[in-house]
């Protein structure tokens with residue numbers, strides 16, 4: 476009788492650009508204050524990539540670290556999935572650029588576009604390739620250069636976002652692994668967070684540039700409301716599927732780092748208080764890095780010894796689409 480394979484994470488990596496943009500810096504750019512940003516979002520600073528630094532550069536740095544942690548090289552990888560909404564170019568994909576840069580064999584390499592839920596989507600895709608026997612070892616990278624689509628004249632959005640990358644190597648494992656996952660979409664809410672121009676609906680023209688339509692637009696208050704319920708439901712779903720009904724049976728919750736108030740409300744719905752230390756937070760340092768947020772958070776949680784082999788982690792994210800994703804992982 477064939478046994479279902481366990482697929483787990485065997486190496487993690489991250490990359491954060493050097494440049495730090497603080498709330499004080501924003502006070503000189505738009506009508507805002509450190510106090511407003513801190514109280515309303517939990518963000519104190521964020522990292523910004525150099526002008527000559529593309530997402531494939533950040534992805535490569537994070538990927539190299541994850542491969543080294545797994546004691547593998549690019550030649551050992553059978554699949555690359557990159558989660559991003561800010562690739563170097565529309566085509567080819569960032570995954571193709573990474574495959575070339577890492578000297579991998581001819582393997583499947585493609586990008587996944589699921590905004591802030593991208594890391595969880597990409598991990599789930601890779602998990603299923605490995606379960607199906609199509610790949611043995613997969614490299615998953617979540618990377619964003621949101622500074623390139625951030626309108627630094629719009630105080631409603633510019634204070635929120637940052638740049639960065641996180642990576643994971645997946646393989647079959649003896650113990651633990653991804654135990655359950657949940658992916659969802661509500662496409663009726665597409666316009667709540669969007670990059671209006673530059674695609675086939677509104678190709679780039681002088682007018683679209685003049686109208687600042689190549690910058691991210693967001694209905695923050697609406698997104699806030701939907702995010703809380705959707706993320707909490709998804710997190711509880713991956714727990715309930717496994718018969719886990721209490722947060723006491725989970726070592727760490729790693730939510731998408733969009734807003735401390737969203738995280739607090741999600742935690743509350745899950746029966747957890749932020750003061751317990753059971754919810755991983757790095758939003759103060761990096762802001763919202765879309766797909767890279769959960770990827771960097773998982774990497775830092777392990778680096779900081781917050782979780783180790785055998786510990787159970789719930790990751791949950793929410794983003795443009797609207798997409799939602801959650802994973803229940805026992806670290807291998």
Ligand code: UT7
Pocket residue numbers: 506507508511512515516591630631632634668694695696697698699702733734737763765793794795
């Ligand atoms: O990654 C997933 C996608 N993104 C999110 O999850 C973001 C979800 N939404 C949010 O995090 C919050 O809605 C925001 C942080 C974006 C905004 O916070 P809010 O408490 O919902 O504020 P608001 O949009 O209701 O605005 C309240 C006031 C407004 O002023 P008036 O109209 O009341 O005079 C805004 O103009 O705050 C003003 N405001 C600011 N004031 C100072 C908005 N941004 C700023 C700012 N500094 N940076």
